[in-house]
Amino acid sequence: MSIRDLARHLNISIGTVSRALNGRSDVNPETRRRVFEAAAAIGYVPNQSGRSLRQGTTNSIGFVVETNSETSLYGDTFFTSVYAGVQQVFARHHLDLIVLLCPFDQDPLEHLRRVVSRRFVDGLFISAIQRRDPRIDHLIESEIPFMALGRSLSGGTHPWIDLDFAGVAHASIHRLVERGHRRIGLVTAGSELNLGYVFADGYREALAAEGLSFDPDLVIRAETSEMGGYDAVDRLLKLPERPTAVLLVNEIMAIGVYRRLHEAGLTPGRDMAVIGFRDSPQSRFLSPPLTCFRIELSGLGRRLAEGLLATMPAYRDQHPIGLVQEIWPMHLVAGESDPPLR
Amino acid sequence: MSIRDLARHLNISIGTVSRALNGRSDVNPETRRRVFEAAAAIGYVPNQSGRSLRQGTTNSIGFVVETNSETSLYGDTFFTSVYAGVQQVFARHHLDLIVLLCPFDQDPLEHLRRVVSRRFVDGLFISAIQRRDPRIDHLIESEIPFMALGRSLSGGTHPWIDLDFAGVAHASIHRLVERGHRRIGLVTAGSELNLGYVFADGYREALAAEGLSFDPDLVIRAETSEMGGYDAVDRLLKLPERPTAVLLVNEIMAIGVYRRLHEAGLTPGRDMAVIGFRDSPQSRFLSPPLTCFRIELSGLGRRLAEGLLATMPAYRDQHPIGLVQEIWPMHLVAGESDPPLR
Structure with missing residues (x-):
């Protein structure tokens, strides 16, 4: 039983029925009374009336x-x-x-x-x-x-x-390889967010496309936050052979990445290349400015x-x-x- | 006419009336019919039933x-x-x-x-x-x-x-005066947002408290955006006697303020002191770091x-x-x- 049936039964417009049921003051009391009585008589239940009412009302x-x-x-x-x-x-x-x-x-x-x-x-x-x-x-x-x-x-x-997480991974790896990097780390989302998986898959495929081997030690799963970036670099720096570049799933992480590098006496870019994810107001103020990707x-x-x-x-x-x-x-x-x- | 009146009239609980009106399936059809009929008879209008029903439902x-x-x-x-x-x-x-x-x-x-x-x-x-x-x-x-x-x-x-817009204005003016500034500009909101008025009033009072005279030329009403900050400094720089310091109603403006100063060959801080409003992620990356105010x-x-x-x-x-x-x-x-x- 829909609001349409109710309107047909009463021979008044759906709009009027809807306004009456919603207690709008622009419906005259007699009409309102008729609508309520008919609704009761035919067992009309507003909140279970399905999509048509919902679309008409919300x-x-x-x-x-x-x-x-x-x-x-x-x-x-x-x-x-x-x-x-x-x-x-x-x-x-x-x-x-x-x-x-x-x-x-x-x-x-x-x-x-x-x-x-x-x-x-x-x-x-x-x-x-x-x-x-x-x-x-x-x-x-x-x-x-x-x-x-x-x-x-x-x-x-x-x-x-x-x-385009996979596209970003491909473009970044290609750019870094062109610039002489062979050992490239990845910092991806440490949660069950699907984007973390898509990004990591894109990274693997891009390495393969460049003829580079995949080293699981270079993939860090981290919280997508400033602290996550900090911790990820901390782990990368402890590797016997650390990467010369790192690719981040998220630009906010870059803040922590820069901070951890500075603490180690290293300069972001010069001592470890960094590519962030999205071009954001924050990334514009990082020094050196972060290479990243713009989204419309x-x-x-x-x-x-x-x-x-x-x-x-x-x-x-x-x-x-x-x-x-x-x-x-x-x-x-x-x-x-x-x-x-x- | 409230849901309470309706419940009393029917001698059933408010909860049952509310559930019936909301089309819940745990109300038997006969009760639902009685509720709907009584609602119509006494002119009860659900959506104007006041707070108790709304609180029960959303x-x-x-x-x-x-x-x-x-x-x-x-x-x-x-x-x-x-x-x-x-x-x-x-x-x-x-x-x-x-x-x-x-x-x-x-x-x-x-x-x-x-x-x-x-x-x-x-x-x-x-x-x-x-x-x-x-x-x-x-x-x-x-x-x-x-x-x-x-x-x-x-x-x-x-x-x-x-x-605390007024408090920020007072603290900022006091700090700038202690640091030797006497000619202090204000960039406030150019809209009808009340905070722009409160901030400007605080500024006037603070100047008076420091024994400084008020110069309307030093008050710029601007859009609270990066561009607004840029335009405001542009206008301040054109004054015959430009201020040595400026106080902003909004920290995002600081980005434009810094940019306009740089374009004029001036260094933020050294050539014009700047105090922003809120401590934000953006302001932390400005160089020199922005003096501002933290909110919990x-x-x-x-x-x-x-x-x-x-x-x-x-x-x-x-x-x-x-x-x-x-x-x-x-x-x-x-x-x-x-x-x-x-």
Whole structure:
């Protein structure tokens, strides 16, 4: 029994029924009474009425992010800029974007279940995607339209967009090899975030493509934070034969990398080449400036929005782009942190 | 007419009425029918039923922030850290925090009205408070519990916490005067954000306290961005008698201030002393390091949460702290951007 049936039964518009059920003051009391009585008589249950009502009533899309966790991997400006892009598309559809914060010490699946059951939103973006992510299975089962920022082994035919972690690994290794480096370390995410695996796989493939052998000692799994970068270099410096260059999964780590090198009396770049991940406000102030990769973030936000709307009945005709499963490109920003090996 | 009245009228519990109205499947159909009929008969309108129903149903609190606007004044790390503090308190009450993003090109009042009418949340935080802020009046009228991050001329007996803009102005002027400066510029917010006014008032009072006269030419109203800082210094450098020091309402501006000084062949600190506002990751990488002020952000988040819960019937017994109207302290972090005048 849907709101559509209720409206047909009463022979009034869906909009009026919806406004009456939502207690809007612009519905006259007699109409409101009729709607309520009919709803009771035919057993209409607002919160279980499925998507059509939800879409008609919330006009909001949620973006699930984790707080204080490895999503801060992206630095905070990352999401702010992505939201702005999403909002550009949503403005045309009068959709609001709300951010659903999953506290870092809570189970993300439990948080998502709560979000879904409260029916705040007509659709969802999820981020901080795990290698296997039960949230994807839950969303598919719940038939909630969603878009994942990041690939996963879970799901399959759901829409996703991922940053080009493998491309960054390839471009970085190629650049470092051209500059004379042969022993290149990798600092990747130490969690179950899928991006850490994708990045490490890209690194292995890129080494192979350059004819270099893979040394597991050179791969450090670390927290994607300043401290994580610090600890990773600490471990690399203790190796019998330390690398001449290091590639980071996250630019915030670079701060800790530089600090640990300075403490060891070494100069970032000159004594150990460093390539960070994303071009961020922070990395611009590092000295020497960090070689990293630029992302067009508001474009990414727009594409995420379009890819989600393409799966939603109410909007897909305006976004006939089909299933979006894309790698978002990143562009090298040459800094001074990776000079040729002397 | 409240849910309480409805429950009394039907002689069943408030909880059962609430569950029936929310379409929960654990209410038997006959009870649901009675509730719906009685609701219609007595003119009960769910969404205007006031706080008790809302609190029973959403268990979510909203934080309204503007995107891409002068709230980025705080830098992005500001809100992330505040949210973490809020969540620490909310976890004890099983409350979720959701962030309601007002696009920078939308009317904040219209956005808030939409948020309120959708009944997503049991209470709200609002930020980017204007000198006169009609959102405050709307929230008071709507009887939604709320907490403002920032003072306003609007409202009066509502809870708020503000950063210590006046205190920062006083401490900065005092420090600069001790270091020999007499001609001190101010760069404040060029918008209707109340903090710009509070900061400028603090500056005037602090000058008076040091026995210095006020020169309106030295007060620049600018966008609180890198470009705003750049433009402000551009204008200060064109003055017949330029200041030897400048005080900024926002640390992001410092990046543009440094850049404009460098372009003029001047060295920040040595040729013009600079004091920024908040200690942020960015300001740590400026050279020379920026003198600024530290805020305990997760503590601020916790206090915001407590101050809000203190106004909510369901939680106030656990937070018996009354009406919170507080200035949050900031602590000087001495950098090298404001050496004594030579």
